[in-house]
Amino acid sequence: MSKQSTMNETTGIELVKAGHSLQFEGISGYTLIKCEKSAKHEDKTITVPALSMTYQAHVAAAVCGCKVDDIYSLPAADFTRVCLEVQNFLLNSEK
Template structure:
């Protein structure tokens, strides 16, 4: 039985000198620009490694020592999102509530494996 690849809306994004297709569901259009002028965030979870996640957990626990399940903590999610979007942690925290919530939902989906990452079934 042959598997068919799903077609995913994608945008070509320049990353580290090479073009990469980022699924449209990983791009967040912001209601107001970041301090650097960007009006959207690209959550490139492919650049997140186990080392990244452990470093983010360590940083998150400095901010909130009561974290039990990191993937459910918005502090932890914000650290991971900052790495994935290549912005400062404070830039994530300074997003409008609507934008912050959208970023947290995408990040939590990635962390829990419930988000659509453009994978082939």
């Protein structure tokens, strides 16, 4: 088995738990819209999705290829780190 195959077998959520950054390269506009619809279904009070932790968690889950509950269940420090990383991506902010 190649090193690349082994890397792909490590799930996104495992990488996040290990402190790695999210990899947004595979995310399309379709994915972001799907995440927005899911987040707004969950929290109807969302007005600015990029600033919503619910939306950010949905995007993080899409990036990781996991369920949003896996993101929600992260320890608070990891959860906020992930949400901030998504927010920076969405707002095209520098770290």
